[in-house]
Amino acid sequence: MKTTLIGAAIWVALALPAVAQSTDVPDNLEKLGNFRTTGTTDFTYVEQDGPYAEGIRKTLERITLPPGFRIGLYAVVPDARHMAVGPQGIVTFVGTRKDKVWAVTDRNKDRIADEVKDFAPSLTFAIPNGPCFSKDGFLYIAEQNRVLLFPAAEFFYESPDVAAFSLVPQGELIPPGEESYNHTARVCRIGPDGRIYISLGQPFNVTPRDKLELYREIGIGGIIRMKTDGTGREVYTTGIRNSVGHDFDPATGDLWFTDNQVDGMGDDIPPGEINHQTEMGQHFGYPWYGGGDVRTDDYADEEIPLEVVMPAVETVAHAADLGMTFYTGGMFPEEYRGAIFSAQHGSWNRTEPIGARVMVTRIAEDGSASTEPFAEGWIDANGEYLGRPVDVAQLRDGSLLVSDDMAGALYRIWYDGM
Numbered sequence: 001m002k003t004t005l006i007g008a009a010i011w012v013a014l015a016l017p018a019v020a021q022s023t024d025v026p027d028n029l030e031k032l033g034n035f036r037t038t039g040t041t042d043f044t045y046v047e048q049d050g051p052y053a054e055g056i057r058k059t060l061e062r063i064t065l066p067p068g069f070r071i072g073l074y075a076v077v078p079d080a081r082h083m084a085v086g087p088q089g090i091v092t093f094v095g096t097r098k099d100k101v102w103a104v105t106d107r108n109k110d111r112i113a114d115e116v117k118d119f120a121p122s123l124t125f126a127i128p129n130g131p132c133f134s135k136d137g138f139l140y141i142a143e144q145n146r147v148l149l150f151p152a153a154e155f156f157y158e159s160p161d162v163a164a165f166s167l168v169p170q171g172e173l174i175p176p177g178e179e180s181y182n183h184t185a186r187v188c189r190i191g192p193d194g195r196i197y198i199s200l201g202q203p204f205n206v207t208p209r210d211k212l213e214l215y216r217e218i219g220i221g222g223i224i225r226m227k228t229d230g231t232g233r234e235v236y237t238t239g240i241r242n243s244v245g246h247d248f249d250p251a252t253g254d255l256w257f258t259d260n261q262v263d264g265m266g267d268d269i270p271p272g273e274i275n276h277q278t279e280m281g282q283h284f285g286y287p288w289y290g291g292g293d294v295r296t297d298d299y300a301d302e303e304i305p306l307e308v309v310m311p312a313v314e315t316v317a318h319a320a321d322l323g324m325t326f327y328t329g330g331m332f333p334e335e336y337r338g339a340i341f342s343a344q345h346g347s348w349n350r351t352e353p354i355g356a357r358v359m360v361t362r363i364a365e366d367g368s369a370s371t372e373p374f375a376e377g378w379i380d381a382n383g384e385y386l387g388r389p390v391d392v393a394q395l396r397d398g399s400l401l402v403s404d405d406m407a408g409a410l411y412r413i414w415y416d417g418m
Helices: 005-015 027-033 051-060 209-218
Strands: 069-076 083-085 091-094 102-105 115-118 130-133 139-142 147-150 165-168 188-190 196-200 222-226 234-237 246-248 255-259 272-277 289-291 313-315 321-326 340-344 357-363 369-376 389-394 400-404 409-415
Touching (some): 083 389, 083 400, 139 188, 234 255, 246 321, 255 321, 272 321, 313 369
Antiparallel strands (some): 069 409, 130 139, 139 147, 147 165, 321 340, 340 357, 357 369, 389 400, 400 409
8 A cells, every 4th residue: 555645744744752642731722733633623723914914015125135136925924033934935934033923825926925814723822933844845833942743744734733742842952941032043954954944032132140051051052963763862053042044065064154243343343144053062252252252241251261262244234134045956056055044124223324235145166155135125125124034944946935024924036037
């Protein structure tokens, strides 16, 4: 008998010892993990037309791009944060910093979404910022203090009940006593080694000394990795303040990630960072460095006790570099193949706002990198934000999606050469 993709996915999920449900998870997760219905019937649908959508389209008329590129509204998605495009090209899942994950579907393939509704409404999410897919269609969602696994999300998303399991049960991603309202937006990626990599931002502006050892051991202020059955957890990256975007170079397999710098040191320092990691265990300077080679006031007089990897790229201070992706598509001109597209969310406390744009970073043959604006115009002449980009993802046709949690939208950028 031929095993279907859905059946195989569910069978594998059930066979993984680490995804068995713990006794302290919500009842609906228990039910879904045992393939039982919850009684939930209602979805929340998001209106895609009307004055609100037209207002967003009006804003997009002011966005500047290189010649031949176009931008348009793909979907209205409230609080849109990080995105995961399904391997089958059926649906894009969009996380938030609230309690919703959105399923965005372009049913007629005209490159504009037809439907946006909440995913798995029978579950209660807690800051489900970071969805990511494995190549074989398993969806992972990194929450504030839990990681969920949906082995066939693209096939079950039409129903309020979906097969769902805990990869990391509630309260086990970080110690509950370290939960905070600050820097809780997790992101995840499946690496070329088949493991899941999850960023764990630390909650302080500058980490106090009495937290350094605990955070180093757990991976707070770093990136952890584990097998996709939840076992084998280890700290892969240290010395990060708050990374909210990472991806793997398809040519080398190396990890690249953004990091947000220390606040309160002035408008123009320290710089933001795009970092390049070549091996496990490398340290990227924080909290001795606040960004680039700028020392933090708290640790300025201390000798740095370890070897530090400096940023591959220093970005403008306080622009808040967040989500990023390597471009592997065929739509854009050759000069963009293998480049990093990343989102600058925009400064929150700078005297003159800066950021709110999409950047492109090109990596030279010698490994050096340089970055420049690619799409900008979300700050108007009054210094007001018209949008705040969060993440960048690639559709199967080679166009890009950009999420915006202020406007509550996904934008699509494509190239037509005209």
